[in-house]
Amino acid sequence: MEHEELLPLLLKVARNDRPAFEAIYNKTSxxxxxxxxxxxxxxxxxxxxxxxxxxxxxxxxxxxxxxxxTVLTWIIxxxxxxxxxxxxxxxxxxxxxxxxxxxxPSSNIEASESESDHETGKLSRCMNELDHMQxxxxxxxxxxxxxxxxxxxxxEKPLGTIKSWIRRGLQALERCLxx
Numbered sequence: 201m202e203h204e205e206l207l208p209l210l211l212k213v214a215r216n217d218r219p220a221f222e223a224i225y226n227k228t229s230x231x232x233x234x235x236x237x238x239x240x241x242x243x244x245x246x247x248x249x250x251x252x253x254x255x256x257x258x259x260x261x262x263x264x265x266x267x268x269x270t271v272l273t274w275i276i277x278x279x280x281x282x283x284x285x286x287x288x289x290x291x292x293x294x295x296x297x298x299x300x301x302x303x304x305p306s307s308n309i310e311a312s313e314s315e316s317d318h319e320t321g322k323l324s325r326c327m328n329e330l331d332h333m334q335x336x337x338x339x340x341x342x343x344x345x346x347x348x349x350x351x352x353x354x355x356e357k358p359l360g361t362i363k364s365w366i367r368r369g370l371q372a373l374e375r376c377l378x379x
Contacts, residue, residue, distance in 0.1 A: 206271035214262040221258055228272060229254070232279045239283040249286055253279035284350070326376035334369030337362055 206227065212220030232253055237246035256278050264274050327335055333355070340346040340354055351362050 203270040203272065207266070210261050210264055210271050213258065214264070224257070224271075224275075225254055228275055231272070232275060235276055236279050236283050239280065240286060245286055245290075246283075249279055249282045252282050256282070284346075322377060323373075326373050329376060330369050330372055331365075333357075334365045334372070337365040338369045338373075341366055 206224060209220045209224045209227075213224060229250065233246055233250045236249040236253075237243060240246050240249060253275070257275060260278075264271065268274075269277075327338070330338070337351055337355065340351045341348065346354065348359060348362055348366075351366075352359050355362060
């Protein structure tokens with residue numbers, strides 16, 4: 201699913217090539233859905249975000265700019281923004297049971313006892329060792345898919361501070377996980 205494989209397909213999609221669109225969908229829909237599900241926490245909302253993202257890809261394929269990132273990054277950003285729109289809409293309507301930007305878990309992520317969850321448990325332990333602000337900034341940026349600007353708006357701190365918290369937090373995680 202490398203850029204070299206997706207770029208020619210996207211260029212064909214820009215010329216309304218349905219088989220190329222189907223190929224892009226088949227190659228990326230799993231990842232797109234996973235991002236949406238991680239952000240929205242409900243399968244039906246993730247399906248909605250995924251569908252709307254692919255509709256936008258079909259209509260906006262010609263707007264992709266090669267120098268600004270890979271095709272997959274562009275596709276993921278479309279679904280991420282759509283998921284954020286859904287979160288904001290649900291938050292305004294105060295619908296329950298939907299993850300929103302204020303419900304990010306900041307600690308006590310429990311590790312599973314099974315062997316397959318060992319790494320998740322280790323990551324959880326290392327995350328819990330971080331400073332609260334570092335942990336929250338990393339959760340927003342990496343687990344919830346927020347841009348630095350969105351993290352700044354959510355945490356109401358300067359961009360330089362946010363970037364420093366994320367950088368130092370990632371360095372601490374790297375040290376912790378290497379033990």
